[in-house]
Amino acid sequence: MSVVGFDLGFQSCYVAVARAGGIETVANEYSDRCTPSFVSFGARNRSIGAAAKSQVVTNCRNTVQGFKRFHGRAFSDPYVQSAKTNLVYDLAQMPSGSTGIKVMYMEEEKVFSIEQVTGMLLNKLKETAESALKKPVADCVISVPSYFTDAERRSVMDAAQIAGLNCLRLMNETTAVTLAYGIYKQDLPAPEEKPRIVVFVDVGHSGYQVSVCAFNKGKLKILATAFDSDLGGKDFDDILVSHFCEEFRKKYKLDVKSKPRALGRLYQECEKLKKLMSANCSDLPLNIECFMNDIDVSGKLNRGQFEEMCAGLLAKVEAPLRSILEQAKLKKEDIYAVEIVGGASRIPAIKERISKFFGKELSTTLNADEAVARGCALQCAILSPAFKVREFSITDVVPYPISLKWNSAAEEGLSDCEVFPKNHAAPFSKVLTFFRKEPFTLEAYYNNLKELPYPSSTIGQFLIQNVVPQASGESAKVKVKVRVSVHGVFSVSSASLVEVLKTAEGEEPMETEQPGKDEENKMQVDPEDQKLASGDNGDKKSETEEMETMTEDANKEKKNDQPPQAKKPKVKTKTIELPIVNNLSWQLSSDVLNVFVENEGKMVMQDKLEKERNDAKNNVEEYVYEMRDKLHGALEKFVTEADRDTFSLKLEDTENWLYEDGEDQQKQVYIDKLAELKKMGQPIHERYIESEERPRAFEELGRQIQLYMKIIEAYKAKDEQYNHLDELEVTRADKQVNDAMVWMNGKMNQQNSQDLTLDPVVKVEEIKAKTKELYSACNPVVSKSKPKVEPPKEEKTENGPVNGQEGTENQPCNPDKATSAGTGQGTAEKKLPEMDID
Numbered sequence: 001m002s003v004v005g006f007d008l009g010f011q012s013c014y015v016a017v018a019r020a021g022g023i024e025t026v027a028n029e030y031s032d033r034c035t036p037s038f039v040s041f042g043a044r045n046r047s048i049g050a051a052a053k054s055q056v057v058t059n060c061r062n063t064v065q066g067f068k069r070f071h072g073r074a075f076s077d078p079y080v081q082s083a084k085t086n087l088v089y090d091l092a093q094m095p096s097g098s099t100g101i102k103v104m105y106m107e108e109e110k111v112f113s114i115e116q117v118t119g120m121l122l123n124k125l126k127e128t129a130e131s132a133l134k135k136p137v138a139d140c141v142i143s144v145p146s147y148f149t150d151a152e153r154r155s156v157m158d159a160a161q162i163a164g165l166n167c168l169r170l171m172n173e174t175t176a177v178t179l180a181y182g183i184y185k186q187d188l189p190a191p192e193e194k195p196r197i198v199v200f201v202d203v204g205h206s207g208y209q210v211s212v213c214a215f216n217k218g219k220l221k222i223l224a225t226a227f228d229s230d231l232g233g234k235d236f237d238d239i240l241v242s243h244f245c246e247e248f249r250k251k252y253k254l255d256v257k258s259k260p261r262a263l264g265r266l267y268q269e270c271e272k273l274k275k276l277m278s279a280n281c282s283d284l285p286l287n288i289e290c291f292m293n294d295i296d297v298s299g300k301l302n303r304g305q306f307e308e309m310c311a312g313l314l315a316k317v318e319a320p321l322r323s324i325l326e327q328a329k330l331k332k333e334d335i336y337a338v339e340i341v342g343g344a345s346r347i348p349a350i351k352e353r354i355s356k357f358f359g360k361e362l363s364t365t366l367n368a369d370e371a372v373a374r375g376c377a378l379q380c381a382i383l384s385p386a387f388k389v390r391e392f393s394i395t396d397v398v399p400y401p402i403s404l405k406w407n408s409a410a411e412e413g414l415s416d417c418e419v420f421p422k423n424h425a426a427p428f429s430k431v432l433t434f435f436r437k438e439p440f441t442l443e444a445y446y447n448n449l450k451e452l453p454y455p456s457s458t459i460g461q462f463l464i465q466n467v468v469p470q471a472s473g474e475s476a477k478v479k480v481k482v483r484v485s486v487h488g489v490f491s492v493s494s495a496s497l498v499e500v501l502k503t504a505e506g507e508e509p510m511e512t513e514q515p516g517k518d519e520e521n522k523m524q525v526d527p528e529d530q531k532l533a534s535g536d537n538g539d540k541k542s543e544t545e546e547m548e549t550m551t552e553d554a555n556k557e558k559k560n561d562q563p564p565q566a567k568k569p570k571v572k573t574k575t576i577e578l579p580i581v582n583n584l585s586w587q588l589s590s591d592v593l594n595v596f597v598e599n600e601g602k603m604v605m606q607d608k609l610e611k612e613r614n615d616a617k618n619n620v621e622e623y624v625y626e627m628r629d630k631l632h633g634a635l636e637k638f639v640t641e642a643d644r645d646t647f648s649l650k651l652e653d654t655e656n657w658l659y660e661d662g663e664d665q666q667k668q669v670y671i672d673k674l675a676e677l678k679k680m681g682q683p684i685h686e687r688y689i690e691s692e693e694r695p696r697a698f699e700e701l702g703r704q705i706q707l708y709m710k711i712i713e714a715y716k717a718k719d720e721q722y723n724h725l726d727e728l729e730v731t732r733a734d735k736q737v738n739d740a741m742v743w744m745n746g747k748m749n750q751q752n753s754q755d756l757t758l759d760p761v762v763k764v765e766e767i768k769a770k771t772k773e774l775y776s777a778c779n780p781v782v783s784k785s786k787p788k789v790e791p792p793k794e795e796k797t798e799n800g801p802v803n804g805q806e807g808t809e810n811q812p813c814n815p816d817k818a819t820s821a822g823t824g825q826g827t828a829e830k831k832l833p834e835m836d837i838d
Helices: 078-084 114-133 152-161 174-183 234-254 259-281 301-309 318-328 350-359 371-383 517-521 555-560 592-632 641-658 667-716 727-753 766-781 791-794 805-810 823-829
Strands: 005-010 012-019 022-025 038-041 046-048 063-065 092-093 097-104 110-114 139-145 166-172 196-203 207-215 221-230 286-291 295-301 337-341 393-397 400-405 412-422 428-436 440-446 457-463 476-484 490-500 573-577 580-584
Touching: 005 114, 005 174, 005 371, 005 490, 012 114, 012 371, 022 371, 038 097, 038 114, 046 114, 092 110, 097 114, 110 114, 114 139, 114 152, 114 592, 114 805, 139 152, 139 174, 152 166, 152 580, 152 592, 166 371, 166 490, 174 207, 174 221, 174 337, 174 371, 174 393, 196 318, 196 350, 207 318, 221 318, 234 259, 234 295, 234 301, 234 428, 259 286, 259 301, 259 592, 318 350, 350 400, 440 490, 457 490, 490 580, 592 667, 641 667, 667 727, 667 766, 727 766
Parallel strands: 005 139, 139 166, 196 337, 221 393
Antiparallel strands: 005 012, 012 022, 038 046, 038 063, 092 097, 097 110, 196 207, 207 221, 286 295, 400 412, 400 440, 428 476, 440 457, 457 580, 476 490, 490 573
């Protein structure tokens, strides 16, 4: 099971994986841990990440970036319409009314949904994780901004499905940072002690998020979150670009915004300048050669001027900080530390304002860029059975208050109720009870439009089907469970009809499991803390309708704390599950999603085929350059002048063909072309390789011959070390050695007189085969071990007489190798002899 965390950023992405050594942020194919959030569409394939970013200028109309902000938004959304004017690429309306991206792909005009484009990016990140882990990746945790609404979160979930990923949890970026911070802390207060309060500030490229978190040993609880989705690094870039557009208009009479390519280059340079100004106070230049109409442009700026230009943006820094303190009812003195992360957190003016607000030094113990990805990987490790992780519970919050409305059964018109107030604990479930005679619809919506990043407040409609009255004709009791999941997504997870069976006593039916009202104060994740989920659900009741809430809590025994009630007869009830039809705002249908998954598979295959085609083409080009250089270098002695001229001409023709007719050919054409070249070049190259390796092969054979000759000479000289060898076998080995020497000398002489431009007389493989043959014939003969000398008493042991007993009188006694009493043939077999070749 894979354990992977993806930080899906507006401008760049990071991938963290869990390994035996801990959490590690992995690098992509460019050895860079940061993968740009860019997708570029070409005539034959797609480029994603760093390869796509390099095409921002050359293929600007078909290179998309910053698409994260269009998730779950209608094309008619005012935000989309205003953003559209500043984009280099085109947006278009999808059939469903949502936002799509219009590009030229495979020489056709295509409109891709935001989910598809994000799916492409996730697929790239998945490949990066797979190449690091060397195994398939499916399970993961993906980060989203804490201010994402239901529609945006579901859109990201669909993108993960298109990429073939199983998203175990969509994690708020600030929550991921709190986990990365807290899980390693060994000095956190005990669960019963006062928690440690830490504020986390995340200033990314597209948004500004703040959360306040309470830490105890083994758990964290988000108390409140605040954000500004219009304050981030890109907004500072926009101010710089506008400044230089105006300056170049006055200075050079250039209308930069009329040329997308020039605008793209200016954005790149302004981003570099912004980073330089964060580290330097002095005047810094901005120079771009051949910017527009072959005109070189230049300008300069310093940090002081930049901060003056951005005064309006910097003034927005304090509002979210003030908001979280008010929401969590905290004072500045209660804050233990202020941890700051995010790429744009490096801007000195932002750090200065945050530090001044809290009146303390900012903490930067986390990696500003990678903390989110690492937190996601930690969450994935906690959810995965593949790793054992320290116990750590996470309680997140609902970012916006969620309400339900429905048509009242008493024909009083619409009724509504806030089921999840702002900063309510999540994940969380509640049960609502309705009394109905027929199917009814619940509509979920965000009830505070001021806080929402866009005008649409609807989450979705949920039709509860198959509701029928009781046998007596009265309204049936319908229990509806509503839930905010681990992904932060609202849903009506189940509905059931409670059918009351008649009792013999004819007593009035009663629900025996009805919980007390303070049940709604319990939280699923953290039952002992009852402050956040206060019961302001505003129950509305009538004779025909009643609604009550209760949490899904494992600790059912809490009900015993209720005051005793009058005993009533038990009533048997039957529960029938009811089907629910969901009509969620901007939710992709399963059919459309399946088409997108299929299309992504086709595009991945097309990219793979195009890569193979390019590799085949590159192989031809590489071979041409390599052989052309070597023909007048290392291979010069191994080819005749005539052959060299012919081959050189062939290489030159191939090179010309590559840049003309061969520019765009099928993969097989390049393979055939390379085979054609190798037919001429391979024999030359082989002669060179043979020439390089032949001396070493002959040297090895000569060494073997010398070794065996020395042993045979020692045997003939009656050396007692070898007097146990068999005379017939030694004679045979002697003949083998002499034959090998004659063969080697003959081949060496022939080869030395042979011209290097001709094929060698003997090949390295033949020499190696001769060496192996000699070794097989002689080594068993000369390395035969001496028989062991055994005391006579050993003959009486169960092992029987020792083999070779008749030769013991001639065997010298070697005290170093003498065996102890009781050692029989078995030990002789176990201790293999060592051959002393010297």
